Amino acid sequence: MTLRVGIVGISGFGGGEALRLIAGHPSFDLVYAAGESSAGLRLVDRFPGVPARLADLVIEPWDPASLPALDVLFASLPTGRSAEALARVPASVKIVDIGGDHRYAEGWAYGLADIWPDRIAGRSRVANPGCFPAATLTALAPLLSAGLIEPGHIVIDAKTGISGAGRGGGDSRFGYAESNENLVPYGLLQHVHMPEIATTIAQLSGGSAAGLVFTPHLVPMTRGLLATIVCRGRATTAECLDAARRFYAGRAFVRVTDAPPQTKWATGSNLAFVSYAADPERDLVIAMGAIDNLGKGAAGQAVQNANLICGLPESTGVDGAPVWP
Amino acid sequence: MTLRVGIVGISGFGGGEALRLIAGHPSFDLVYAAGESSAGLRLVDRFPGVPARLADLVIEPWDPASLPALDVLFASLPTGRSAEALARVPASVKIVDIGGDHRYAEGWAYGLADIWPDRIAGRSRVANPGCFPAATLTALAPLLSAGLIEPGHIVIDAKTGISGAGRGGGDSRFGYAESNENLVPYGLLQHVHMPEIATTIAQLSGGSAAGLVFTPHLVPMTRGLLATIVCRGRATTAECLDAARRFYAGRAFVRVTDAPPQTKWATGSNLAFVSYAADPERDLVIAMGAIDNLGKGAAGQAVQNANLICGLPESTGVDGAPVWP
Amino acid sequence: MTLRVGIVGISGFGGGEALRLIAGHPSFDLVYAAGESSAGLRLVDRFPGVPARLADLVIEPWDPASLPALDVLFASLPTGRSAEALARVPASVKIVDIGGDHRYAEGWAYGLADIWPDRIAGRSRVANPGCFPAATLTALAPLLSAGLIEPGHIVIDAKTGISGAGRGGGDSRFGYAESNENLVPYGLLQHVHMPEIATTIAQLSGGSAAGLVFTPHLVPMTRGLLATIVCRGRATTAECLDAARRFYAGRAFVRVTDAPPQTKWATGSNLAFVSYAADPERDLVIAMGAIDNLGKGAAGQAVQNANLICGLPESTGVDGAPVWP
Amino acid sequence: MTLRVGIVGISGFGGGEALRLIAGHPSFDLVYAAGESSAGLRLVDRFPGVPARLADLVIEPWDPASLPALDVLFASLPTGRSAEALARVPASVKIVDIGGDHRYAEGWAYGLADIWPDRIAGRSRVANPGCFPAATLTALAPLLSAGLIEPGHIVIDAKTGISGAGRGGGDSRFGYAESNENLVPYGLLQHVHMPEIATTIAQLSGGSAAGLVFTPHLVPMTRGLLATIVCRGRATTAECLDAARRFYAGRAFVRVTDAPPQTKWATGSNLAFVSYAADPERDLVIAMGAIDNLGKGAAGQAVQNANLICGLPESTGVDGAPVWP
Structure with missing residues (x-):
């Protein structure tokens, strides 16, 4: 079975990674690509390494009224730009x-x-989690589900590679010379991802995420995202690791490791790595989650979701091993 | 048909990339991995993101006398370390x-x-080209074959990412803090890759590469290799591009581009990008070749070669699109 | 007045930065340099850009018994390696x-x-703070002194550039290819800098740092260190900023900024940048400190300390503006 | 003697480096700063680490008709933007x-x-060389002056850090995620710096630079520039090094090294490093020049020039040692 798929937002980093994954997906046939800054170009003009069979597909201006027949549409548009348009699909x-x-x-x-x-399975509209929530919630879910930590006292320090800021029309703050060798905290006490994290914590735990603190940082690397999370709970390190191994038993994409996870372990893949360190005498649990912000944090999870809603095996086309080094 | 394959030199960067490609190859089954610094570890201890089915394969100390039954062995050992041992396979x-x-x-x-x-097809012993020769010769071959440049006047300025220097036991010259924000020429007038390049130029052109100049540089990036080559010849830019397009017509992995090629176009793939700029009034042709030094420059081309000697379609398992950004 | 100074540990990153600062210090004359890996070399062999007047100074093997007449010795040796030797100076x-x-x-x-x-002034033995404590304590001191936060509930998430790991004999974990594009948490719940931080918090606040959590990370950049610190306290953002501005009034090297501090602001300088964001309704204060780990975190503060113990103006030779970009 | 100096183009990288050097210059007092994107801001708003005494200087919109009394003006404007305006100073x-x-x-x-x-001494209008010419000509001048190479056969392969492309309003080609891990040749056979190089070669040699080839590349680092130059000539390596040592005897900023020069040797300084490798049997000389593109390639040389035209010692304020690592 081959499904006809499209991408809107092909010019951005999330759209580009979706293109790479879809190009290698055995059941997806890319028949439509839309974007703003690259409309009118062929895919090969924008992505010189695109497979030859897709090279001449012309990028169209985004218009939900003129879609071809599609089974699945991947949308990777800036926040605030998709609600109205996608309603017309x-x-x-x-x-x-x-x-x-x-x-x-x-x-x-x-x-x-x-x-x-x-x-997700069987639905026709799926919202991919944000990149910060993806790493954070993957690390926290086993502990929250098992009641090993208190949902009301969670302090998240999150760090993302600069592709997480988007292509952004070339904002000079994200220029190479100014971003390289620089580490930047931002969005203190007001980051857009907090409600999504809080809602999910509440659903996973049955309690309120009242004390949630979330501090994001931009790190001078292209890809990679790490959440370091300080929690309150009386579990030991072994109990946390065991809970996570049970929680993710049989799941393809989450790896529970004894050592603290490094972002490079996940680069180019849909994997998430989680680990834990605890000091039960101090009611202290540190949870960590590492992903590729464009993989599990964006296009990788999107393809996984598309597989789920299309009834395909979940790993189809997203089972590539990470790129190292 | 599934072939039993092994890797020796799994600890190095070339070996690691071979592992990634073999793990995703539909006809290769990795049954043997050997290495020095990681012998005794499981694959997952060394490569946390390795597919689950390979996770528990134990890395063995390298000993050609104790190989399991194998169809293909990929060897990625330091220069000077494989001749004697591979003779015993x-x-x-x-x-x-x-x-x-x-x-x-x-x-x-x-x-x-x-x-x-x-x-290559049908042989049982294949020597992969070096990373610098791979980029250089891919760019030069069409011009030499068509007689558009003189083989005796070729000046190569080559730049590689630091993975090209190997893992090297942690030589502090390749430490992050000293290599980052640094650009280093080395091996002037004496680089080990020169005879290989000269021999191939002679074979492609029927003439002598007497005037060959080759200057390599280390560039602060992990992957990527670019050769910028100044040649003597009377062709126009269009004639060079045409010659290359004809030369590589029907070939899967070489892309001829109008714009100068960038290394990032090839990252994580087996692609090579070549382009040309000429000034016929000055008998001047500039040829450029860009590859991933671990892809086309090492493991990617190695898998392509393995496909050829095993009678598989050449692109099997190495047709992944490049990682961007 | 010119003072005769020496450096031991010249081969390392801290020693190298001390050399740079001392070379530009109007009252310091470098007459002695010792190191292990570079003993026998001239300074210019190890540091090609060293000022001409210092070029031929020969690096000696480190032996406290054979020091020349010195006014000040800067020691930059690995932890565990200076106690015994410095006792013999x-x-x-x-x-x-x-x-x-x-x-x-x-x-x-x-x-x-x-x-x-x-x-410090007038003493003859000064221990420079660690790089993590320097950033952390500079940010916390005004709040602790003013009683705006509780000393017993401090959660530090710290990130350092890779030079913070030292030259380390070329440990391959810190090789370029493996460190680049990677973000690595380490030393969870057991980092060596914790007692120093806890002791200072106690001294500044009069209370116990019982709940201290400290999680360090390696970030892919050469220099720069950021501490992001979550505290409990009822102050507003304005109250925190005001407290810090009063605390550091008249001090040369600490800048209190409204915006979150970025590490690149401090690169190559002895400056520290601190800022704060608070949510008094939730008893929440976030404090941030950004420094150059080799500046305020090592050699910059060391020269400042040397000035203090020698009776020189504190800023002598360490008042250079940061390097940007 | 204190001279009143100004900078126009303070928002760019060259202007920023000029600010750093002027702030540390014992005879220069910065009294005027102008820029477009930052007009209306105080210096400290744009450069958080600027010395306190300069913090409140307000950046003015650039208007040559409203200059204060100045002894020296440093202009760092995009090409094509200074001719008309500076004529009105x-x-x-x-x-x-x-x-x-x-x-x-x-x-x-x-x-x-x-x-x-x-x-330069005694003049009132000085044009700083371009960054590529600065590195190239510093390496070539001794050979051309001594007649060791032929001026008509010079092939330059030049590589610059990305700050060399300017801040540029945030062109997304120079964004971090797209520039990192990428190596980009550009401006083939048509780079704007060629006439300047050719003219100077002719002046130094008395011959024509007819065969000049110049190929620039962008390298993923913030600062640093290397020119690798292949020349025709019968000299030995020793003769080239000797010629350079004689040529630059007594000069403060050029270092002639036996080993190939690395860009990091010069970072943050006004130094240039040159070296040579020759094969007289093949009439082949390779010359190399490494600089900081913002130091000797821009603001460092500009301050050196300002010293010369003001009758100050040439090294005043630009004798800082390079930043390492």
Whole structure:
């Protein structure tokens, strides 16, 4: 079975990674690509290494009224830009929205695929989690589900590679010379990802994430995202690791490791690595989650979600090993 | 058909990339991994993101006398370390040597797969080209074959990412803090890759590469290799591009581009990008070749060679699109 | 007045930065350099850009018994390597120990120069703070002194550039190819800098740092260190900033900024940048400190300390503006 | 004696480096700063680490009609933007133009300070050399002056850090995620710096630079520039090194090294490193020059030129040692 798929937002980093994964997906046939800054170009003009069979596909201006027949549409648009347009996509076209407009929106499944695959399978509208929530919640879910930590006292320090800021029209803050050799905290006490994290913590634990603190940072690397999370709970390190290994038993994409996870372990893949260190005498648990922000944090999880909603094996086309070094 | 394959030199960068590609190859089953610094570890201890089915394979100390039954062995050992040991591998085991000991050695095919696939198919011993020769010769071959440049006046300025220096036991010259933000020329007038390049130029052109100049540089990036080559010849830019497009017509991995090629176009792939700029009034042709030094420059071409000697379609398992950004 | 100074540990990153600063210091004359890996070389062999007047100074093997007449010795040796040797340095030679062996050791002043200059002036043995403590304590001191946060609930997430790991004999974990594009948490719940931080918090606040959590990370950049610190306290952002501006009024090297501090602001300088964000309704204060780990975190503060113990103006030779970009 | 100096183009990288050097210059007092994107801001808003005494200087919109009384103006404007405006600066104000509009222009000295200081001293209008010419010509001048190479056969392969492309309004080609891990040749056979190089070669040699080839590349690092130059000549390596040592005897900023020069040797300084490797049997000489593109390639040489035209010792304020690592 081959499904006809499209990408809107092909010019951005999330769209580009979706293209790479879809190009290698045995059941997806890319028949439509849309973007703003690259409309009118052929795919090969924008992505010189695209497979030859896709080279001459012309990137179209994004217009939901002029879609070809599609089974699945991947949308990777800036936050605030997809809600109205995606509402006009025919119901027959399944959508995975990598952007931020539909997380916990009515009618949309929340696509935390490693944790809630059953909420996604069979749906036709899925909102991909944000990159920070993906790493954070993957690390926290086993502890919250097992009651090993208190949902109301969670302090997240998150670090992302600069592709997480998007291509952004060339904002000079993200220029090479100014970003290289620089480490930048931002969005203190007001980051857009907090409600999504808080809602999911509440669903996983049954309690309130009242004390949530979330501090994001930009790190001088292209890809990679790490969440270092300080929690309150009386578990030992072994109990945390065991809980996570049980929680993710049989799941393809989450690896529970004894050593602290490094972002490079995940580069180019849909994997998430989680680990834990605890000091039960101090009611202290440190949880860590490492992903590729464009993989599990964006396009990788999006393809996993598309597989789920299309009834394909979950790992199809996203089982590539990470790129090292 | 599934072939039993092994890797020796799994601890190094070339070996690691071979592992990634073999893990995703539909006809290769990795049954043997050997290495020095990581012997005794499981694959997952060394490569945390390795597919689950390979995780528990134990890395063995390298001993050609104790190989399991294998169809193909990939060898990625430091130069000077493979000649004696590989001579003891049974003749029934096909070998692709990514290392430097067997290039133009007796009994070994020279594995310049995009140019001379017929010399490789059906052989049982193939020496992979060096990373610098791979980029250089891919760019030069069409011009030399068509007689558009003089073989005796070729000036190569080559730049490689630091993985090209190998893992090297942690030589502090390649430490992050000293290599980052640094650009280093080395091996002036004496680089080990020169004879291989000169021999191939002579074979491609029928003339002598007497005036060859080759200057390598280390560039602060992990992967990527660019050769910028100044040649003498009266062709126009269009004639060079046309010659290359004809030369590589129907070949899967070489892309001829109008714009100067960038190394990032090839990252994580087996692609090579070539382009040309000429000033016929000054008898001047500039040829450029860009590759991933661990892809086309090492493990990617090695898998392509293995496909050729095993009678598989050349692109099997190495047709992944490049990673961007 | 010109003072005769020496450096031991010249081969390392801290020693190299001390050399740069001392070479530009108007009252210091470098007459002695010792090191292990570079003993026997001239300074220019190891540091090609060293000023001409110092070029031919020969690096000696480190032996406290054969020191020339010195006013000040800067020691930048690995932790565990300076205690015994420095005990044999004549009392007439003032010492600033950049290494970790003498922090809060008997007979040694703790050289937190921006906060406690009076404890340092006139002493002859000063232990430089660690790089993580320097950033952390500079950010926390105003809040602790003013009672705006509780000393017993401090959660530090710290990130350092890779030079913070030292030259280390070329440990391949710190090789370029493996460190680049990688973000690595380490030393969880057991980092060597914790006692130093806890002791200083207690001294600044009069309370116990019982709940201290400290999680260090290696970030792919050469220089730069950021501490992001989550505290409990009822202050507003404005109150925290005001407290810090009062605390550091008249001090040369600490800048209190409204925006979150970036590490690149400090590169190559002895500056520290601190800022704060608070949510008094949640008893939450986030404090941030950014430094150059080799500047304020090592050699910069060491020269500042040397100035203090020699009776020179504190900023002499360390008032250079940061390097940007 | 304190001179009143100004900078126009303070927002760019060259202007920023000029600010750093002027802030540390014992005879220069910065009284004027102008820029476009940062007009209206205080210096400290744009450069958080600027010395306190300069923090509140307000950046003005650039208007040559409203200059304060100045002894020297440093201009660092994009090419094509300074010719008209600088013509309106009063003759009483000396100008060093870091930009590209006045190189070999009538009435302007060409500021190749290490080679032709006598052409600069006493002048009131000096055009700083481009960054590529600075590295290239510093390496070639001794060979051309001594007749060791032929001026008509010079092949330059040049590599610059990305700050060399300017801040540029945030062109996304220079964004971190797209520039990192990428190596980009550009401007083939048509780079703007070629006439300046050719003219200077002709002046140094008395011959024509007819065969000049110049190929620039962008390298993923912030600062640093290397020119690798293949020449025709019969000299030995020793003869080239000797010629350079004689040529630069007594000059402060050029270091002739036996080993190939690395860009990091020069970072943050006004130094240039040159070296040579020759094969007289093949009439082959390789010359190399390494600089900081913002130091000797821009602001460092500009301050050196300002010293020369103001009658100050040439090294004043630009004798800082390089930053390492």
